[in-house]
Amino acid sequence: MKPDISSREDIKLIITKFYDQLLSDEKMIPFFEEIVANNHLEEHLNVISDFWNDILFDTNTYANNVMKKHVDKNAFVTFKKEHFVLWVSYLFKTIDTYFEGEYVQNMKNRAKSIATVMELKLGVYHK
Numbered sequence: 131m132k133p134d135i136s137s138r139e140d141i142k143l144i145i146t147k148f149y150d151q152l153l154s155d156e157k158m159i160p161f162f163e164e165i166v167a168n169n170h171l172e173e174h175l176n177v178i179s180d181f182w183n184d185i186l187f188d189t190n191t192y193a194n195n196v197m198k199k200h201v202d203k204n205a206f207v208t209f210k211k212e213h214f215v216l217w218v219s220y221l222f223k224t225i226d227t228y229f230e231g232e233y234v235q236n237m238k239n240r241a242k243s244i245a246t247v248m249e250l251k252l253g254v255y256h257k
Contacts, residue, residue, distance in 0.1 A: 134231025135186060142179040144237075148224040149175060158216055185240050186233055211254045214245045 135141060152158045153166065165174050180191040221241050225234055249255035 132228065132230045135225075135229050135233035135237060138179060138183045138187075140229065141182045141186065142175065143228060144221075144224050145175050145178050145182065147227070148221050149178075151220040151224065152217070155216060155220075158213065158220075161213070182237065186237060209248070209252050209254055211249065211256060214249050214254070218242060218245050 133140075135144070149162075149171070153162055162171075162174075165171055177192070177194065180189075181194075183189050184192045218241060222238055225237060246255065
């Protein structure tokens with residue numbers, strides 16, 4: 131039996147392994163090329179880990195507007211429905227590789243909800 135997600139360290143593991151997949155996918159890498167080129171990947175992983183830590187454990191460390199970040203990025207690299215499908219599938223695969231339990235389900239539910247809201251905001255939502 132796998133453990134449930136129980137700490138920011140667990141979240142950081144998920145995010146790091148998740149980004150390994152995103153950065154090796156030719157459809158997803160354009161969204162992260164600037165971060166990688168500017169050597170900001172570790173900082174980015176920490177910010178994303180803070181975001182998920184706030185969501186799962188009701189902390190208050192993430193200080194950005196996640197929707198605005200994606201809307202701004204969309205002006206340079208256009209999001210499509212397939213990007214959200216890949217994002218969700220990679221995240222779920224990563225989570226399921228290492229963990230199972232209530233926090234796992236919460237993270238997956240929130241991820242799906244966040245993806246849907248972003249798709250709607252960016253005008254790419256369709257069933």
